[in-house]
Amino acid sequence: MSKAVSCGRDITCVPDLPKTIQLAGQDGFDFVSVPLFHPRYKREYFIPGYTRPGPATRSDKVINSSDWSTLAVTKLSPWIQLDSKDDTQRRLSEKAFHEELSLAIHLNVPVIMIPLTSGDCANLARCISRYLLQSNHHIFWIKIPIKSPQDELSCQGQANDEDPWEWWNTLFTLCSQNKKLGVALELCSELPPLSKVDRWCGEPLKTIVLSTDLFMNNKRGYPVLSRIHQAFMEKVFKLDVQLLLTGASKLEYGIPSYYQYLNHIYQSRPSRSLIEKFSKGYEDYLQNPLQPLMDNLDSQTYEIFEKDPIKYVQYEKAVARALTDRVPDEMKDSTTTIVMVVGAGRGPLVDASLRAAKSVDREIRIYAVEKNPGAVVTLLNRASEDWDDRVTVVSCDMRKWSAPEKADILVSELLGSFSDNELSPECLDGAQSFLKSDGISIPCSYTSYLSPISSPKLYIAVSGCKEKDKAYQFSHYETPYVVRLQNVHVLAEPVPCFTFTHPNYNNPINNERYLAMTFDLKEAAVLHGFAGYFDTILYDDITLSIHPRTHSTGMISWFPIFFPIKDPMYIPASSKITVHMWRVCSAKKVWYEWCLTEPFKSCLHNPNGRSYWIGL
Structure with missing residues (x-):
């Protein structure tokens, strides 16, 4: 039997923390989300001569340190507005923010949850960054609604430019896409269009916040989610997210019935495919492509x-x-x-x-x-x-x-994740000398494909791949990696890149290639690189493929390849992405070079094979 869903209980006001934790555990929940300070407890730091008697909040001794570090997620007070236009409110919020985060770090809580309510968040990003630098063991969940409350205005015919993903992208960018920042995504009754929802699958989703208001009663009186919400949950379960239930029970069966239902849909999700079972533990894990021509495989x-x-x-x-x-x-x-x-x-x-x-x-x-x-x-x-x-x-x-x-x-x-990256063209061109003039090559052709992707997780992983023996300090951004893609948002359908056929009777044989590919984007996104795939015709209509649309069911031999870009690129909605890809050959090696020219220009990656090449 698979493990139970990891689910927490969000509590607005907590007079008795030990009892709250005990009751939540009895209801099936793994942790509680609680405010550190009473939600209505505001500070009066700037009133001359004013001091409030007594402690500001509860003692850390109400529960032991291991419970603080495993059972409690702490929440920032909702009245704190670090980007308020009112200078006094902003200064008051800053002081309260530092007081609350300092206490959370003192308590050694694993997660601190901070609400994000607009894209005007520069000061919030500045204040968070201070603690990202100071704290090595704490994760910050940024609580964001999947749909802006202002969307109601657009339903009434008024203009609306509010997009919570844009809020998040602004904050995440200002915080240098720090890996200790995650998203606590709050669902609403009506989800945005799929093109907007899918973007979150490329972000560092940590938890899904579900209000009891989202649930409906089934015929037996138990809580259930709509089919649309169930489909969304099935999608994010693959990312190993946690859940957080907020709100009071609306049913006679009480809060435990909500947990039981969430655990039920978690346990009932489709069983893992063969490739998912095979790749367990390797999701979004970067691997250097094999070079079986230059290196002997073990x-x-x-x-x-x-x-x-x-x-x-x-x-x-x-x-x-x-x-x-x-x-x-x-x-x-x-x-x-x-x-x-x-x-x-x-x-x-x-x-x-x-x-x-x-x-x-x-x-x-x-x-x-x-x-x-x-x-x-x-x-x-x-x-x-x-x-x-x-x-x-x-x-x-x-x-x-x-x-x-x-x-x-x-x-x-001899095929690799990008079809030709293990030098099948060069090897088979050499071997065809002992093939009869009417002989058959299996495979007879293969084609590589590219698609633009967004994945902060992959970009952060690449950033940590610096190699001391490489002369160019940014070599890790000019190296393709084989990776089982999971926490990734594919921005556009893959398009064909390079094709090779065998036997190759061209004279002279030239395996260099160049192609410019253009992709149309509907929604705004951040580009972190390109995913590469391939398919091959073995003979006649018998094929193999790792292309997402035609993937050979059950095949586990190849993961996609990832071509990163040095600087993540924000792409506005309704834009075109144009990437140029070269396959370059010399007497001793083969390598790829790539760059962007639309909607913005990037540097040329891997010129002259300075960071990555495949040895002949």
Whole structure:
């Protein structure tokens, strides 16, 4: 059974904190959200000679320190207005803000929740930044409504420029996109359009605030959410957010019934797909792309990719189809097809080819070509123990091998997350010298795709990837990363980038590429980089894909690739993004360069391969 939902109870006024925590726990909640000071307790710092007798708030000893650090989220007093136009109110708010945050840090509470009510928040950002610098162990939840209260004006025909995402983006930008800032997103009865809702999936969502007013009664009198709200919850559950229930019970079954329902929809969410199970723990985790041509892969890496339940099934289908197309039934008893598996690894494509031949009753002889000496040992063992005399193992770089005969079918799995980033074009161009003039290459073509994305989480992760041995101090922003995308907002549909076909009979062969791609954005967003995908035609109509729209269900071999940009770029609504991408080749290496020219200009990333390249 999966774990229960993590849900807190928001309390407006707390006369007895220990009892409040106890009752919340009995109702199923994991923590409480409470004010540090009474909501109506205002300070009189600037009244000459005035002093208020007694303590300002409760003692920290009302609960023990471990309860403060695990069970309590503290809230800023709602009357504090750090960006008030009234100077006295602003100064009073500043002093109260520092008093409350200092006390919260003293109590060692894990989270401090601060409301954000407008985009006029420069002073709030300044005050928060002070504590972001001072405190290493505290997280700040910025409570934001998903829809501005002023939206009601637009429903009545009045102009409305209020967008809570813009408020958040202003604050987050002014605070340098600090990773200790998160969003507490407060839902409303009518959600904004999907294009606006989806933007929050790229932000650092920490909790979803749900008022009891959002719930309806079902036939049995229990609380339920609308289908639209349920769909939203299903979307954000993937981001491992917590929930926070606020408001009084409107039903006879009381507050526990709300928690039970929230836990029910959490437990009832669709089970994880195979790729979600496989990638658990790797969501938004940056990995350097493999370079199997320059570096020899280890046994563990081979083992991981060999577990793919889809890829080798598709290869088997492709080889079987190619065999039947090449050798008609009347010739099958007198014809032996030469299959060369180049980059054979530990032999999964050899197995797939042998299974394919058996399934269509065709005779084949296989050459398994592999440059990795460790993998060759495995191939030689398998050749003697599993494959009899049907497979000849060749320990050689496919580009340098002098084959004793020509191949009918050339099979390889040299593709990377961006299709060509493991140098499949260069390898197969070299290997095609031992392919017959009418021979078949599997795969026969592959195409890369790009789409713009927003993800503060990925950008913060890239910012922490500085490498001491790189000459250029911003090399980490000029390096693509393989990553399982999750806390990401895709700003536009992917578009095709580079395509390669095999065999490649162009003369001369040129694998350099350049393309300018334009994307139309409906809503304002912050651009942090580009996600790369690919699809490939193995043979005929048999394909593999990590393109989001055509992803091969169940395939786990490839995650997308992420091309960051050095400086996040705010893109206004109804704008165009134009990105330029180059694939550049030299005698010893291949690399990508990229830049933007619309709606604003960026620097050229990775010129001359100064930060990242793939070795030949």
